[in-house]
Amino acid sequence: MEDTEPVLLDVTCREGEQRPGCSYSTEQKAGAVRALDGLGVEYVQIGFPVAGPQTGEVCQRVDVDTKLTGIARAVPRDIEAAVDAGVDVIDVFAPTSEKQRTELLGKDEDELLSLVGETVDTAHETGLEVHFTAMDGFRTDPTFLDVVFDSIDAEYLTIADTVGVKTPFEVTSFLEELSTSPERLGVHFHDDLGVATANALAAVAYGVQKVDVSVAGIGERAGNVPIEEFVVAAATSGLISLPEINESELIPSAKSVLAALGESVPDEKSILGTDVFSHESGLHTAAMLDDPSTFEPFDPSTFGGSRNLYFGRQTGAGAARRLLKRTDVKPTEERVESLLAALHGLDEPVLTEEAVVIARNL
Structure with missing residues (x-):
């Protein structure tokens, strides 16, 4: 493995609200964004612009270097909502596995390709940076996923382990089956099996260039890749560089995010828990x-x-x-x-x- 420098996209504000009964105020999200900006995170995902005005309100209240992103389904009104919100990046997503494609969209492969291609083209016409996330991508046939990725132009093509079923061994073997260059790829893992950080490290070792993370792993079900775990593991490995991240501010910044969002972690939580050191x-x-x-x-x-x-x-x-x-x-x-x-x-x-x-x- 050669030294690699992936970028990080923090999804705490968006994933955190996907838990039952959880919601954040505009001020809470703005505070979290400012703390993540101070840490040097490249991208911060605020939310789902089409769901309401809050994404736009957060964008108006912060003046940061980090790029603010909003997710959008592969439909025109979601793209319009993202533009109106004032985000820097539109992250278009669509289910690509046979199970989710048929259950959620009721479309065949050709229909999905047409839908995604048209939506990504529309997103590009806005002049904003465009990402694409393959929902349930790690349960998608690699050959078809290559076809999807080849048909669109995006800054990053993210493969999501939406239901959290992969292990590091499977992540590497799946990536090896793809013909898409890992330099174009991002990954999004859930921690249902307790190996989200290990999965992310395996993906980066293979050459993937973007990792979705969240503070303390906050996210739906078992959560996502904890940013603090990934950053510390990257630093101690000596093989992964994160030059934009201010390592000396990692723990204080993470705790600032938790405070802003009204979140807490167990005393034994790795890196952030009071008992750890x-x-x-x-x-x-x-x-x-x-x-x-x-x-x-x-x-x-x-x-x-x-x-x-x-x-x-x-x-x-x-x-x-x-x-x-x-x-x-x-x-x-x-x-x-x-x-x-x-x-x-x-x-x-x-x-x-x-x-x-x-x-x-x-």
Whole structure:
């Protein structure tokens, strides 16, 4: 695999609202867009312009470098609505698998090709950037998908795993069956099998140039590719570059998006959860006082995060000795026992700074 530089399209604002009972206000979406713009995300998908005026309202309230996108069915009025909303990109979508094409549209392959071709041409006539998303693309016959892609001109041709059934092995084998150049392709994964990030990484390793992501994976059903997971995995792999992304702002920006949308994540959520960079185990804290990488896969400060080492009832002699050394006090057995007694007697564990104070005041 050669070093690759895919672009990211964030779908949090649109996918988040596809969950039962969820909706965001114009101000909430505007706040999320601003935070994602500060992070350096190339594209942010606001919503479905034809569904109402909100997409246009968001476009009017933000002044950002990120390109704002709206999705559109392959029908003229959706294209018109996207133009009226003021988006930068029209993302035309249509179901391409036999199951969804027949169930949702009731059209044969030739009818679908005609419909998509005409709609994409109409979108191009607006002068806006045009993307095309093959809905249920990963369950579409690769030969037919190539025909669809060959018949249209779009900045990116996105293959959607709409029902979240693919694994990394299947993603790679599917892409290998396509004759369409991966440089034209984007991918959109759902996390129903818990492998959305792995699927995205596999696709990019193959050469795909655009990945749809969402903050904390927020999206319908099990969600989508979490932007924070993809960015960190890309950085730690050393094989995927995201030059537009401000890595040092990843965690703060993601949390700003969550705050703007009124969303939260479990404490154990990878990258963003409060427990992820928190340690209390005696073995862990003892080692990490000397070298944090002993029990961390990466330095959280690289991505705007911070680690928390806790000391209390789980603290062992090794950690106590290291705390005493930080006070320039010789860690005699008596002092170690005294510090352990003080820490074990606490009602709640304390952070490193307070533990050092306790050690200093023995």
